[in-house]
Amino acid sequence: MPDIGANDPDGLLAQFSPATAAAYNAYPLPVRKSAWADWKSKKDGGYTAAIVGMPPASAFVKVMLDTVRKELAAANVEIVADLAPDDPTNVPLQLQQFSQAVALKPDVIFFIPLAGEPSVDAVKSAGEAGIPVISLQSIVDSEYAVSVTGNSVLQAMNVGAGTLKAIGGKGNVLRVTGIPGISNELYAEEGFRNVLELCPEVSVAGEVTGFFEATTAQTATLQYLATNPAGVDGVLQSGTMGLGVLNAFQESGLEAPPIADIGATEGFASWAAQNGDYPYVGSTTPTVRQSQVSVDIALRILKGEGPKINQFVNNPFVVDRTNLEELVDPAWKTTDSTDLAGNPEMFFPDNVLKEFFNNPSS
Template identity: 30%
Template sequence: MLSSHAGIAAELDEIPASEKAAYERIDPQVPLGISPLRNFKPKKGPPWKIGYASNYAGNGWRAAIMDEFVNKLLPQYKEAGLVSEVVVTQSELKDTVQIQQMRQMVDDGVDAIIICCSNVTAINQTIEYAYNKGVPVFSFSGYVTSPYAINVTENAAAGGYIAGKWLAEEIGGKGNVVLVSGIPGFATSDSFDIGAKDALAAFPDVKIVGNVAGNWTDQVAQVEVQKFLATNPQQIDGMLVQSSSENGVLNAVLQSGRPLMPIVLGGEASAACFWRKNPEFVSKSFHFWPPRADARMVWDVVMRTLQGQGPKVKSILRAALPYTIDDVKAALPEDCDLNSTDWLEPTGDNWAPSKVLGAFFDKPSDPLTWKP
């Protein structure tokens, strides 16, 4: 069951009042309360070496994240004299490998470590190891339960709830739904599913008739949904999908010969292109975890923390943003690519404005123009 403000009121004291709505329907495992890094001071001044201990590289979302870190943010902050390099490792979903890689990063002198979408508990001891060595760890697009980390993430449970409610209403409050999860056991995937099931529980005539793991990867999702549709002849009225799997799910349905049903879209340009060409397909879509905006958000928080700005809380959350067919038309040309690996991102700075992020710090300052 998801938590509401009433259940966590005491731990929301340090959350800016304008941002408390992002903490509605929160996964109760998400750490709240005072950040352990509120009075953090780095071991040395800039330029800092940042570690990115990635645990997966197999989809377009991860590629966009990497490009944003290495080719967009690093040059900016290098020119400003704040960052010297970004050290990247890949563990390919192996917790033991990620643990070893993170420990090696700490021993090799990184000043902070960024992780993404990890198992909520598996690397907690390693996060504590890093913390004790003066190296803060930041989890984005997913959370860890370690009291020593900072989570900078979307409220995935609330996102799942929004998606589930929208889909139930889109199919008229009744019908059979297939749930296409991300990677079971990982924070974002499990939280999203919790929220989605919570929403669907309010619609007794909507039934989840299948649940497959799409691994946040179109190719995997397409195969898994094709197998499900081939072996389950009952009518399917909606697909509740975690991005980045929606294009794979869409292709599986189109190739099955079944009538096209509403599918939850989460930002892939390929699926958005299909929507642009078929505007009656769905009524709206959502930015749940836009990759480049997510990367900029966690980077901002890392920089502010290293600069001694004083993060107030353990978890900085954002809420899903809806977008419409008009937004798609503004972002994609009429001859858009149905096989694009790009993403639609929130316009401008809408995902995590600097003013909003600054409100989570005791001594906020623009991290790019900050001077020691």
């Protein structure tokens, strides 16, 4: 595991506990003071919100957006716009939709940016209009946004290191990438690259694209194995596609190698629990909890609790042989693509979340 350190030019993480600050190891963006640190909405209630998401091409995006809608309804927050582009690569359309949302003057915008850098100016326009932006899953380098996420680079480093350890630090691996060019894919690539640099006897034998969809990844992996029947020693996949990759090896009649199960599913974890010799390493994406926390953070900002920084980062929750058995329900089916929640309370537990605010409520 490389110790790259945090990108903290102003030393803002010094005000956090060591455990909380550790989540920023190799975090790809600088930590900045939040533009909302001393701000409070002029309203005491009756808040409105806009959602600018992405197409629910994967299960975790659908669950994330559905949970945001549910939590906003429970908090009596009216959704005045609920937009998403037609394709997960259509950044220009998403930015156009974001501008539409700003024009409606909601009290807060929930945003799943397809690409972080092109979104900076759009987020600034919202901030200058007095509208905080909550960025879910993907991150934005702007003091006007509060990005609520795990550290995708550190996550890939954790799971990648465990996977490469399982193959003895030598051999050939297959890379299964997500959507080319979007932030989450770029950060996974960076994390894997960091650990591969420490394993000079590991070579990347090939690469296929799964678009963060298990069925697409399964098809792409099957095609690769058809022309490389000897298989590979391990697989580094960028997220949510592990079960599809596993199915591809089984369908090809090959023994499944160690697969980095970022964005783990109940099905893969259940299969691993039933196969006690398999060196399972994965990490959870607690989608429901992440969405719940994002709405909580938005309401705290509106009420004037004052976020200290713009990047709310949680330490990745790693699942391996030390905790797999306790997390898996024996009733789960090995075909189930439901997210493995792990221990959802590990994602910004209340005592940690309070560290991020100047005036935290109870």
